[in-house]
Amino acid sequence: DAMVIQNPRYQVTQFGKPVTLSCSQTLNHNVMYWYQQKSSQAPKLLFHYYDKDFNNEADTPDNFQSRRPNTSFCFLDIRSPGLGDAAMYLCATSSDSRSNYEQYFGPGTRLTVT
C-alpha cells in the first residue's frame, strides 16, 4: 500500500545532541511537510517542500533544518535540541496534481529530550 513512513517511531536524545528524523513516501507526492505537535495542541507547521523548493514558516526556530534529497525522502534535523523541543513530529505529503492537496500523514516520531 502507498504510504508515508516515519522512522524512528520513538527517539530519545540528550539536551544539545543533534538528532535527525526521517520520512519517506511511496505516494510520489511532490509536496512534503513537517509538523510539530505538542501535547493537547494542534499540529504546527514547521516547513514544507514544494518539489525541491523549501518553504520555512516565519516562526520556525533556526534550530530546525530540513533536507529533501529526492522526491521520496525528507529529513528533519534538530541541531541542538532543547527540552522544549520534546514533541510529536509529523510528516505529511500531498500532491498538487491529484487528490486536491489532501494531506496524508505518517504515524509520527515522538521525540524525548533528556
Place this chain on the structure above:
Amino acid sequence: KQEVTQIPAALSVPEGENLVLNCSFTDSAIYNLQWFRQDPGKGLTSLLLIQSSQREQTSGRLNASLDKSSGRSTLYIAASQPGDSATYLCAVLDSNYQLIWGAGTKLIIKP
C-alpha cells in the same frame, strides 16, 4: 487571517448515542476541509475530506457536512462505540494551500 474553532473541547457520551462535533472557520475561501482522528500518543488518521464544492461526505458511521457560506462543518457519528474515543481535529486548506487547524474535540464514549 483564517481561524478554526472546535466546540466543545471535550465531550463524554454513553455508548450507542449519535453525536455531532462542530468546527467553524472565519474565512470561507477554502479549498477543502478535513476531519482527522488522533488516538493518545499516536499520529493522525484522516477520516473524511470535503472539497469546497461539496456539501457532505460519508464513510461508514461517519458523516461530515460543510456549509462554506456560514463557515461551519459538522462531523456526525452514528451509534457511537467505545472505540470511537479519541481526539477529533478539523483542518481547512486555506488559499495558501496550508492546513489551518482547530484545537480538537476530545471524545469519550462510556461503555
